[in-house]
Amino acid sequence: MSQSPAAQTTERKRGSGVKFVYDVLRDEIIDLVLPPGSPIDEIQLAERLSMSRTPIREALVRLAGEGLVTTLPNRSTVVSNIDFLNLHTFFDALTLMYRVTTRLAAEYHTPEDLDIIRARQADFARAVEAQDALAMIATNREFHAEIANAGRNPYFAGLFYRLLDEGRRLLRLYYSSFDDRLPQRYVTEHEEIIAAIAARDVARADKLASEHADQIVRQIQNMISRDRRQRIEL
């Protein structure tokens, strides 16, 4: 197998090595190009990205810190598995962060923040209209990430980003059975959330975010149980 020419010829600036590896791996993990449980061979990766093992390892340490990969001591590092048994902890955290970040955005946002949030919402609406499920997943993440950003709390935002990425992984996993009737509802809910933030109505923002989160959690749970049933029927 020959390497892609881009990886060979493109000269990367000094210092951008780890970030490059980190970005590549992160994307591949979140997009399930590297499915949960798949081992990551440092040497192979070093050859593929045409660089030494050192920056690869540093990127892996960073990913391990974010929980995306798990390093078995003296053994291979693997893409972290999704813990289906404790999914409720994920849902709890996701729901609370939806609420908190939206509340804070209603309180602390600037006019410029609103512009960006509206732009993200437009992206999302476009993806829904195009019935592009993959784009929906990605743009939906950006929409909520931007709201968290407007909330100006890096602690909450940091956890929320991590949860949103984990959610992307989950959604990709059940992408095949993605129900495309619901998203239109999401568009409307997003619009309401934007209105509440713009009006600085904290209580309403909280309530809408909470309902929105419940909606998403329910959809994921439906996907999972539907998938279970299908597997049993096989």
Added chain:
Amino acid sequence: MSQSPAAQTTERKRGSGVKFVYDVLRDEIIDLVLPPGSPIDEIQLAERLSMSRTPIREALVRLAGEGLVTTLPNRSTVVSNIDFLNLHTFFDALTLMYRVTTRLAAEYHTPEDLDIIRARQADFARAVEAQDALAMIATNREFHAEIANAGRNPYFAGLFYRLLDEGRRLLRLYYSSFDDRLPQRYVTEHEEIIAAIAARDVARADKLASEHADQIVRQIQNMISRDRRQRIEL
């Protein structure tokens, strides 16, 4: 300056290098042995811990992921500064995590969890009785960390640990002006929290945790403003 003999003679097991460096650095940062803003020289550190730069760097990457150090590209990495201008974001996050973890502990704890929590509380009470402020700070952290552990939500626990460590840094900074009248009150509040958790009274656990958090936040704010006044009077 000669190195400590322990670092020289002690043979460390293979694979424990990064963890060792990480633990040493983390402790020194949290205990303000390395004050905020101080640069971290990789070579110097490598000599002090008598190992190569590679494990040092990997430990630094991990610490950077947790926000304890900041790496300037192509420049030295420094111990992260405390952002006094945005302390309210820290207080917001800390308060919410106090509440959430205590709630979840009330809901999901096992009898063994309670034993450990009570043991931590005993440690804290002993530190208060001994008027050992440094021990108070440390044992208080362990007490709440154990409650978070009993809550069984790694997402919340992870953020909470980080916030508790950051809080330790803050408290150390104002350690000199530590008011030793308040801690007795903390002991009582801790007891009440344990009782609420044991009774699985979620609402009461939430309320107590919220008040406890407010108490701590207020104390830190008092320390800071007192410190400000003193500096001005100089």
Added chain:
DNA sequence: GTCAAGATTCTTGTCGACAAATAAAATACA
């Protein structure tokens, strides 16, 4: 004396190599 350009030193980012630890294969034995 002050400032700018060039040279030098120092630190970081990356590399290739080696040794310990583990996994896989081969051999011996029942």
Added chain:
DNA sequence: TGTATTTTATTTGTCGACAAGAATCTTGAC
């Protein structure tokens, strides 16, 4: 044939070295 044990091979963790940038020092012009 199946299992235990040794041998081989692969992979990780660590090391020393080198080159690119940044910081510092030196020199020179005004």
